[in-house]
Amino acid sequence: QVQLVESGGRLVQAGGSLRLSCAASGRTFGTYAMGWFRQAPGKEREFVAAINWSEGITLYASSVKGRFTISRDNAKNTVYLQMNSLRPEDTAVYYCALRRNNIATIRAGLYDYWGRGTQVTVSS
Numbered sequence: 001q002v003q004l005v006e007s008g009g010r011l012v013q014a015g016g017s018l019r020l021s022c023a024a025s026g027r028t029f030g031t032y033a034m035g036w037f038r039q040a041p042g043k044e045r046e047f048v049a050a051i052n053w054s055e056g057i058t059l060y061a062s063s064v065k066g067r068f069t070i071s072r073d074n075a076k077n078t079v080y081l082q083m084n085s086l087r088p089e090d091t092a093v094y095y096c097a098l099r100r101n102n103i104a105t106i107r108a109g110l111y112d113y114w115g116r117g118t119q120v121t122v123s124s
Contacts, residue, residue: 009118022096
């Protein structure tokens with residue numbers, strides 16, 4: 001089993017920045033892709049960003065491209081989401097996910113493990 005623990009979410013004003021972290025523990029051997037998803041109240045969970053294991057290839061949702069940056073520290077089994085120029089519509093619970101496959105994907109159903117989420121609230 002793999003455990004994922006997100007941190008870094010809080011209340012921030014519009015235009016501000018946050019960095020989310022997600023630490024993986026447990027059976028984290030091998031290569032794997034990691035992703036961030038978010039879910040706002042009354043909405044479905046949506047893809048935010050993902051990164052593969054080896055080449056660092058990244059994927060972004062169009063709504064966050066240019067504002068958010070995903071990165072990872074393989075030695076620490078940790079993935080980060082740097083969020084800049086935050087908007088009220090970025091308010092959501094942000095979830096980290098791990099896929100036991102090197103290929104990053106936007107499809108939530110292809111991820112094998114999920115964290116419990118961290119709340120990000122952007123005030124206008």
